[in-house]
Amino acid sequence: MELRDRITQALKQAMKDKDAARLATLRLISAAIKDQEIAGRGVDGAPCVGDPEIMAILAKMTKQRNESARAYEEGGRLDLAERELSEITVIEEFLPRQLDDDEVAAAIDKAISDVGATTIRDMGKIMGKLKERHAGQMDFGTVGPQVKDRLAS
Incomplete structure (x- = not known):
């Protein structure tokens, strides 16, 4: 199954489950993919965002959230750091296993x-x-x- 389809399926399932935190993260992922599509539209208007580009987007999102979580922890905002870390968990579901x-x-x-x-x-x-x-x-x-x-x- 294509990565975009997996994300869409997870989004629908989160809506059915009424899992607000997971749903919000999946919507952020979906929005980032759409932004990339809009930015990368060629002359013919065809979408040019495939699995490699989506993986790059997800990796970037993970890195941003790690940096934010670290900053929140240093600032004593553990509630915000915890939210960032929970978003990372959702995002990493769609990335390949990290090498040790x-x-x-x-x-x-x-x-x-x-x-x-x-x-x-x-x-x-x-x-x-x-x-x-x-x-x-x-x-x-x-x-x-x-x-x-x-x-x-």
């Missing part, structure tokens, strides 16, 4: 060997290969420094 540290390290090693990287100048190629293979499965903000460390040693 060992799997990330193995993916980095494989990308380095596939590209034939030897210097820091090859970092862009490595990151491109990782994004191609593991979109939505790892946080590329933390992967970048790991790749740098591997190439420096």
Whole structure:
């Protein structure tokens, strides 16, 4: 089933279940997808948002909510931080399973060997290969420094 269809089904189910918190998060996801569609409409007017773009939107939403939750916790607003974390739980249902540290390290090693990287100048190629293979499965903000460390040693 396509990711967009899964989100729509979950939205309908949340309406039936009268789960207000889940419904609100699913509506935010749906609105973000629609915004991306409107922004990306080509000359022919055809929608150009597929599963990879939706996964990128969901990953961005997760990252934003993690940052907000951290800021709320530092500010002593635990109620707001808890709401952000519950939204993350709903969003992550539609993302692929996140790779653990060992799997990330193995993916980095494989990308380095596939590209034939030897210097820091090859970092862009490595990151491109990782994004191609593991979109939505790892946080590329933390992967970048790991790749740098591997190439420096």
